[in-house]
Amino acid sequence: MNTRGVLFLGFRYLQRNRAKTLLLAAAFTLVWLLPAGIGLIVAKVEAQLRARADQTPLLLGQAGSPLELVFNGLYFTKPQVASLPLRAVDAVAETGFATVIPIYARYSAGGYRIVGTTLDYFDFRQLELDEGRNLLRLGECVVGAAVAEKNGLKAGDAVISTPETLFDLAGVYPLKMTVVGVLAPAASPDDEAIFVDLKTAWIIEGLGHGHDEADELGEEQKIASVAPEDGSVRLNASVLEYNEITPENAERFHFHGDTADYPVTAAIVIPPHVRNQALIKGRYTRAGGLQLVSPGEEMDELFATVFSVQRFVVALLVAIGFATIGIGALVFLLSYRLREEEFRHLRHLGADLVTLRALVAFEAGFVILASLLVSAICLALIHVIAPVIIREMLG
Amino acid sequence: MMIKCENLRFTYPAESFQLAIDAFSVEKGESVALIGPSGCGKTTLMNLVSGILTPQSGRVTVNGLVVSELTVAARQRFRLGTIGLVPQNFELLDYLTIRENILVPFRVSSQLRLTREIEARCADLAERAGIAAHLDKFPRQLSQGERQRAALCRGLVTSPPLVLADEPTGNLDPENQDKIVSLLLGEAARIGASVLMITHDPLLLPRFGRVVEVMKLRRKGGDA
Numbered sequence: 001m002n003t004r005g006v007l008f009l010g011f012r013y014l015q016r017n018r019a020k021t022l023l024l025a026a027a028f029t030l031v032w033l034l035p036a037g038i039g040l041i042v043a044k045v046e047a048q049l050r051a052r053a054d055q056t057p058l059l060l061g062q063a064g065s066p067l068e069l070v071f072n073g074l075y076f077t078k079p080q081v082a083s084l085p086l087r088a089v090d091a092v093a094e095t096g097f098a099t100v101i102p103i104y105a106r107y108s109a110g111g112y113r114i115v116g117t118t119l120d121y122f123d124f125r126q127l128e129l130d131e132g133r134n135l136l137r138l139g140e141c142v143v144g145a146a147v148a149e150k151n152g153l154k155a156g157d158a159v160i161s162t163p164e165t166l167f168d169l170a171g172v173y174p175l176k177m178t179v180v181g182v183l184a185p186a187a188s189p190d191d192e193a194i195f196v197d198l199k200t201a202w203i204i205e206g207l208g209h210g211h212d213e214a215d216e217l218g219e220e221q222k223i224a225s226v227a228p229e230d231g232s233v234r235l236n237a238s239v240l241e242y243n244e245i246t247p248e249n250a251e252r253f254h255f256h257g258d259t260a261d262y263p264v265t266a267a268i269v270i271p272p273h274v275r276n277q278a279l280i281k282g283r284y285t286r287a288g289g290l291q292l293v294s295p296g297e298e299m300d301e302l303f304a305t306v307f308s309v310q311r312f313v314v315a316l317l318v319a320i321g322f323a324t325i326g327i328g329a330l331v332f333l334l335s336y337r338l339r340e341e342e343f344r345h346l347r348h349l350g351a352d353l354v355t356l357r358a359l360v361a362f363e364a365g366f367v368i369l370a371s372l373l374v375s376a377i378c379l380a381l382i383h384v385i386a387p388v389i390i391r392e393m394l395g
Numbered sequence: 396m397m398i399k400c401e402n403l404r405f406t407y408p409a410e411s412f413q414l415a416i417d418a419f420s421v422e423k424g425e426s427v428a429l430i431g432p433s434g435c436g437k438t439t440l441m442n443l444v445s446g447i448l449t450p451q452s453g454r455v456t457v458n459g460l461v462v463s464e465l466t467v468a469a470r471q472r473f474r475l476g477t478i479g480l481v482p483q484n485f486e487l488l489d490y491l492t493i494r495e496n497i498l499v500p501f502r503v504s505s506q507l508r509l510t511r512e513i514e515a516r517c518a519d520l521a522e523r524a525g526i527a528a529h530l531d532k533f534p535r536q537l538s539q540g541e542r543q544r545a546a547l548c549r550g551l552v553t554s555p556p557l558v559l560a561d562e563p564t565g566n567l568d569p570e571n572q573d574k575i576v577s578l579l580l581g582e583a584a585r586i587g588a589s590v591l592m593i594t595h596d597p598l599l600l601p602r603f604g605r606v607v608e609v610m611k612l613r614r615k616g617g618d619a
Contacts, residue, residue, distance in 0.1 A: 005504070350478075
């Protein structure tokens with residue numbers, strides 16, 4: 001057989017019939033790629049979600065959807081999840097059964113979630129700093145590795161929280177925060193988060209604020225004395241509110257009311273051993289308007305549903321795949337019929353049987369190989385961009 | 396002797412047609428026109444000579460090789476190395492250019508090597524056939540006469556010692572018929588090839604060294 005000749009004739013035929021070839025290759029690519037791609041994405045999502053869930057013993061939140069609570073507390077999505085007061089978190093801590101880390105993941109900056117928490121969080125997740133230092137003062141933030149890389153951030157730079165309601169004067173105002181540290185890559189949602197102290201998160205919400213001292217203001221900025229006996233006054237909108245916490249104005253930031261009533265969206269509960277875990281679960285599981293969930297168990301439930309749907313979808317795709325392969329085989333057969341005269345000519349010229357069979361098989365072989373190759377490239381691409389896909393899916 | 400057929404007997408499966416030729420020969424360098432009514436066995440005889448068909452009995456010897464006793468693979472190799480086929484319907488591949496069509500024997504054979512000399516010969520043949528300007532065009536872009544000249548170039552490009560042409564002028568106007576026959580006989584003479592050509596056109600017969608009526612060949616059982 002003249003291999004080079006067969007390749008030449010085969011490619012010239014495909015080139016001349018490129019529309020048909022592309023259509024067939026695309027159809028076959030979908031046959032291989034769809035089930036494999038879905039399987040790969042589900043496996044990636046499962047691996048990523050499970051790893052994080054298995055590392056988190058318990059999660060405390062307001063009664064509601066356990067999955068939303070898990071997604072907020074672990075992956076910092078679902079910011080609309082119902083909040084619970086810090087008092088509830090403190091109550092769990094006071095039982096002495098577990099260490100509790102509050103999470104307040106409601107606001108964002110430039111598309112990245114601002115996570116209000118305590119320093120315990122960094123120890124719990126074993127997060128290390130690549131540069132700078134950890135949180136020390138109000139208005140500071142530590143950014144995840146991906147946030148820093150994508151935005152070119154380093155210690156000393158600043159990020160501004162995204163205003164929630166542009167035309168709502170009582171809404172959330174942007175707060176300029178100083179980046180004091182950049183986390184080392186952790187291959188987790190922590191890479192895509194901006195960490196602040198819990199109080200800083202509350203300031204973003206407007207629960208705490210800083211402005212000029214009332215004593216230093218003129219009468220035109222005061223509306224009325226609310227309680228003349230204790231000196232409290234109501235100020236009008238001309239009073240300058242700070243949108244950045246600096247060493248100079250830090251002391252003028254304050255919170256009205258009891259911070260124990262302030263919200264958190266979730267709290268990671270870390271019992272030291274199984275016995276305490278059982279005790280604390282018994283006490284808090286969906287009781288008193290709260291819920292205490294095990295993220296691992298929630299993931300089991302979630303993926304049981306996902307896998308049953310996946311099995312159904314893949315079964316459908318396999319059926320469609322068989323139909324496509326059948327249609328493809330019919331196209332190849334018809335193509336062979338159309339080319340019978342051509343093969344007869346070549347046989348008359350002296351082409352041997354091996355050469356003729358190779359020419360017959362070339363079209364089908366090329367289409368199948370090309371579709372497998374494109375599928376493999378697409379799967380490799382999915383493998384690479386899976387974290388982005390997962391983030392989009394979770395967001 | 397280029398072609399020697401002895402005691403040939405051939406029938407197609409499930410058909411009543413039978414070709415029986417006791418003796419038929421063509422000398423080296425000779426040009427022979429095969430004539431006869433449709434269905435008399437002209438194409439069958441040509442296919443027996445080329446090894447496309449094998450007789451039920453008898454021998455076909457071409458250029459000293461007993462073609463009728465060769466295996467299928469050996470007959471394929473024999474055709475590529477010895478025969479230049481020029482079919483009536485051109486048999487050009489529509490997805491190849493005229494140049495690629497002329498050189499197609501070199502793409503389907505492992506015994507023929509495509510060299511720069513061969514490519515130059517292809518260009519030379521096309522020049523003399525008057526289709527040099529069409530070498531990079533596809534068959535559908537050419538006229539009937541031009542396509543037949545391309546098919547003729549393909550039959551001659553391997554410089555075969557025997558050219559078998561099955562009514563190559565059947566679909567052509569008189570002007571193109573003359574061009575094709577002139578090219579065929581001229582090139583064959585140039586490379587010293589024998590020519591066996593089937594034709595229905597009596598005006599072309601004087602151009603050949605010998606005319607064989609297949610009906611008479613069958614009846615008489617010998618050369619006409």
